[in-house]
Amino acid sequence: MPGLTRLLTPAAALLWGLQFAFLTPALALVLSGQFGASDAEVGLALAVYNASGFVAALVLPAHADRRRDYLTPMLWCSALTFVLAGVLAFATSLPLAVVALAVVGGPAGVGVSLLFAHLRAHGATTGEVMNTRALVSFAWVAGPPLAMLLIGWWGLQSVVAAVGVVAVASGLTTAALRRRADGRPSAGTGTPGTGSAASASAQTPSSGPASRTTVVLVVAAFVALQATNAAAVAVMALFTAGSLGLDVLWAGIALGVSAGLEVPALVLLGRLSRRFSSLPLIGSGCIAGAAYYLAVPFVGGPVLLIAAQVLNAWFFAVVAGVGLTYFQEVIPRPGIASGLFTNTRRVGAIISGGIIAAGSALAPGYGGVFGVCAALTAAALVAVLAAAVAGRRRRAVPDPSGGLPASASR
Structure with a gap:
């Protein structure tokens, strides 16, 4: 099904964009409405969440570079997003939610960065990368209004549930991408790839590393x-x-x-x-x-x-x-x-x-x-x-x- 496989990358981009286009604008409302967080506590929780994301965006991609496998960490990021949605849905205390944002939420948000790293590792052109990025942007155009509609119709829990559902869908799409990558030879070695191995020319510019x-x-x-x-x-x-x-x-x-x-x-x-x-x-x-x-x-x-x-x-x-x-x-x-x-x-x-x-x-x-x-x-x-x-x-x-x-x- 070559037509279906060509849709996997656009679908992954759209789903990864939707996960956080739903969560990001609604997170402060969830913290205050469900857990009774004050304005200061909301600010602290978001700061912890963003700090965790900052560290994870350096550590996880570096690990993926060493293994030349970006899709397996993406699968883990999908799973972590689902876990985060579960904690936000069923937790009863603000400290537990903040711990989940720090331990689970920060690393979960790295998935979309790994998608673009995977594209680059497979030699995607600049145009292909930007077309994929356009789908992430489209998700951010549609996501926040949809999140607010869900909250207005069915309450805060509905948008958390939507994040969990989209995380499962993105995980399935990423698994299909990984299966497709495992089934084709690695450009650099002529042997089956590990999920995102690529040619040296795709990994490293001919001009050598920048200063x-x-x-x-x-x-x-x-x-x-x-x-x-x-x-x-x-x-x-x-x-x-x-x-x-x-x-x-x-x-x-x-x-x-x-x-x-x-x-x-x-x-x-x-x-x-x-x-x-x-x-x-x-x-x-x-x-x-x-x-x-x-x-x-x-x-x-x-x-x-x-x-x-x-x-x-x-x-x-x-x-x-x-x-x-x-x-x-x-x-x-x-x-x-x-x-x-x-x-x-x-x-x-x-x-x-x-x-x-x-x-x-x-x-x-x-x-x-x-x-x-x-x-x-x-x-x-x-x-x-x-x-x-x-x-x-x-x-x-x-x-x-x-x-x-x-x-x-x-």
Whole structure:
């Protein structure tokens, strides 16, 4: 059934996206409504959950890289998600729920990163990776509204149950992917694969591993880009109501339009990746992002605010899609590359608080926040370009022992 097997990867992406598109927006409501957590306790629980996810996004992909098997850990992540849903459904105390979020929830969230590492390890093209990423984005467009509908109709337990059901479905899909991978030869050895072994050319770029400076510059740049997006999303409702004098509903509409446009933007970027390298695409995204942040303080009403979301959608599609594939180009280990990229979002969310504080002090009405975001976006583009230049110089240095790049002899 070749047609069915071709659907496995898109189905896995959609299901992994839905798991956390259901859970993430509903988690605070579950903690407060079911366990009676105060605002401070909710904040502490989410901090513990995110810290666990940060560590797991480094440890599990590194383990998968060593084994060159990304699908088996994905199966465990599906199982952990199901366990987390069970604990949240039947636990009677807040401490038990927090322990489950730390021990089970953090590692469970790594599954989607491992999916992209699996694709890279099997030599997927940039376009294929971004098309898969578009399905995850689609899940995040549909997931939160569906979660809220479930809560409105059947209560908090219904969304927890939905997470468990989707976890089972994603586990079955991942198992089918693993079975398919086990049944075909490994490109690098000519022997049956272990689930995600791949050719050396898919694992490691011909240019050799990037320098530490290059990796640090790229990570710092995308932390800044993710932070600007998180800050802009966080203040959109306040800006819409306070500066524009509109109903906060317009903030939700604007962000919903941006999220909806992100899906076709990712598909278009996948096609453009066949003609352009990552750097021009990243440049286009940073320019669009800076233009968006500079324009928002000057919009006078809802029409221009909605129109500006075209720029915002392109910006974040580049960050989410091209950024992921660029990390996989710069860092030769697919698991670590995907895990580091995932963590740029978490670190960026933390830094976004400082952006909001600094921007609010610079100008009234949150216009200063968008100004700081524009400056950081420009700085991030400079950092990416500097990383590219450093990488080219490193590859250009000959190795006296054999004419290879100096990095290859270390």
